[in-house]
Amino acid sequence: MLRFSCLGSGSEGNATVVEASDGFVTTRVLLDNGFNGRQLRQRLARAGLDLGDLDAIVLTHEHSDHVGGVHALRRKVELPVYCSVGTARAAALQAGFTEVVAGEIVAIGALRLMPFAVAHDAAEPLQYVFSDGDRRLGVLTDIGAPADDVFSALAGVDALLLECNHDAEMLRASAYPPFLKARILGGQGHLSNAQAASLLGRLDRRRLGLVAAGHLSRRNNLPQLAQQALAAVLGCGEHDVLVADQDSGLPWQRC
DSSP states (O other): OEEEEEEEOSTTOOEEEEEEEOSSOEEEEEEOOOSOHHHHHHHHHHTTOOGGGOOEEEOSOOOHHHHTTHHHHHHHSOOOEEEOHHHHHHTTOOSSEEEOOTTOOEEETTEEEEEEEOOOSSSSOEEEEEESSSOEEEEEOSOSSOOHHHHHHHTTOSEEEEEOOBOHHHHHTSSSOHHHHHHHHSTTSOOBHHHHHHHHHHSOOTTOOEEEEEOOOTTTOOHHHHHHHHHHHHTSOGGGSEEOBTTTBEEEEEO
16 A cells, blocks of 8 residues: 655645555655654644654755755654765765665665656755555656656656646746746746646656645645646546645545
8 A cells, every 4th residue: 555645845844754555564754854843743643643653764855845854853763864965965964874866766665766857956856756566656846847757757657746836927926036036937946837737748647546736835826726727637626636735735645
């Protein structure tokens, strides 16, 4: 069985628990942690977990909303960390991490991870497909322009957590300074609703049964806009598209 629970998704902090069970072993990894200790414990408790239930931390990149709570977490519990060398260096993880390389499968207990490279303004960012050997969950956030490798990695996933960071018109009309708008809209920035929908439209969706929008901007997006954009591609009702938001995340979902 493969399932996941997003503890929160957005520029104020990101963390997702992915769990696989093969009938003998249950493995839970924490994908990123941008929350302080109190916030993380509270969010884990909502999912029926505590720190001792985690088996490893997997990191996508070094930005503070993804790794800001990692050092404090490691001082509380001894957990192996998996990430790219570039992320480890940029996040000051000088030791005690396991190197992850794009395209090379990583085995952690009952979980299998397939990391893939993405275009984002970070040292060596990765995103992941998680599998229990049967079902597959794709996670894609913090990306500007997807390359062919992204479509190959996500082909045939059963569930997808997909960035819908902003509505482009809302962002352009916002009070953000020009340099920040340019960064977000650029090829190493973040996906708009329209870009996420376009990406989804190009994916092999034959097995896709669950889609959740994530990493929504509080100021430059609305959940309904993200849902409408993805639902138009999927041919479903907008409320059939889930939203992993900043405050409440997303409760356990089976893939």
